[in-house]
Amino acid sequence: MNPVIDKLKLLAKPKLSFLQIFNMSFGFFGIQFGFALQNGNASRILQTFGADVEHLSLFWLAAPITGMIIQPIIGHYSDRTWNRLGRRRPYFLTGAVLAALALIFMPNSAMLAYLLPPILVGAGMLMIMDASFNVAMEPFRALVADNLPNDQHSIGFSVQTFLIGAGAVIGSWLPYVFSEYLGVSKIAAVGVIPNNVIYSFYVGAAVLLFSLVWTVVTTKEYSPEERARFQESEPEVGEQKGIMSIFTDFSNMPATMKQLGLVQFFSWFALFSMWVFSTPAIAQHVYNVLPGDTTSSRYADAANWVGILFGIYNGVSAIYALCLPSIARMTSRKIAHAFSLCAGGIGLLSIYFISDPQILIFSMIGIGLAWGSILAMPYAILSSSIPARKMGVYMGIFNFFITFPQIVNGFFGGMIVKQLFGGQAIYALVMAGVLMLAAAVSILNVRDSQG
Helix, strand or coil, rough: CCHHHHHHHHHHCCCCHHHHHHHHCHHHHHHHHHHHHHHHHHHHHHHHCCHHHHHHHHHHCCCHHHHHHHHHHHHEEEEEEEEECCCCCCHHHHHHHHHHHHHHHHHHHHHHHHCCCCCHHHHHHHHHHHHHHHHHHHHHHHHHHHCHHHHHHHHHHHHHHHHHHHHHHHHHHHHHHHHCCCCCCCCCCCCCCHHHHHHHHHHHHHHHHHHHHHHHHHHHCCCHHHHHCCCCCCCCCCCCCCHHHHHHHHHHHCCHHHHHHHHHHHHHHHHHHHHHHHHHHHHHHHHCCCCCCCCHHHHHHHHHHHHHHHHHHHHHHHHHHHHHHHHHHHCHHHHHHHHHHHHHHHHHHHHHHCCCHHHHHHHHHHHHHHHHHCCHHHHHHHHHHHHHHHHHHHHHHHHHHHHHHHHHHHHHHHHHHHHHCCCCCCHHHHHHHHHHHHHHHHHHHHCCCCC
């Protein structure tokens, strides 16, 4: 037997089966289940506790700020961790437990009113929930790149996106299902969260824990010794090893990562506007709910329908994610992403022209195409351009380009809606559509090693 061939076999990272990839990514189903409940109901909960529409984006700053701080740190340490649970698994398991607790407490913030005003408790739970999601989320991105060879990265991130979409569909629809099919009340007294939302958050906590434990039990991680044999592994020569090395890595990020940063800025500024302002925008513009009304049955109908719409776009993204690798092979990853972002921009712009809630489903189809690609293509492009030994920290640093636009939006989005748009939240969605189209143009200038 030729020893050179044997050595090459040892250096090749083995391909994984579809079932192995599915099990490895299944935890993201639970993460997104909980994340969808947050996205679809956080504005509703905060408005119920007294937040004005122009202040909603400030409360939502908890998510990007914690993500900007936590994800690079978690990425840095997960690159250097190895214990009985592995390299990435200790982090997303810890994040799952903390996120589940936050899901239980956030809709019950009014019960703690004797300690602090409910709005502060709710905002605090939102911050804890976001921090926990970030602790769990970044190692999952890195796990795909850790375990799969380069030519399986696209299918790995696409399966992950499919599970994200599936979890988000169920999470988004759950409050509607509880109220319309199980008879759970969708309205409550002033300052109290309806039971259909509370019960949905309880289910979300249970699903989150189960799915993360499933991945921990069914997925193997390569040991440091095994990883050292792969072609993609590289020696660390003369590099800083302390946490301050994050700043060195940031300044030395690959050109492709910088180019993707502009695409991500436009994309995530648009997404943040959609998540924050969809409920008040659709309530006012489509359901003709008066500004400040958060207790009427009509407002509850609008908020529940937003949950359904969010579930639809997530469902579209789940199906579309499985098609993306084929589309990227027939065209290129950049063209596939540009097409998807154009569809999202058109979907967001179309909401302004719609008065029938049912027709909004068509808007969500375009948004779903964009969301499916946003969750897969940038990571597939990025993972081919960064050193394997720094996969975790660079995936965490890449989160900067997701959190920074949300922070900018958080500080200025509400002000723009109040001062520039006269309190009409629908124009925040129009602005989001324009920025999504700008992202589609920007992706064409990104350097991708695979075209």
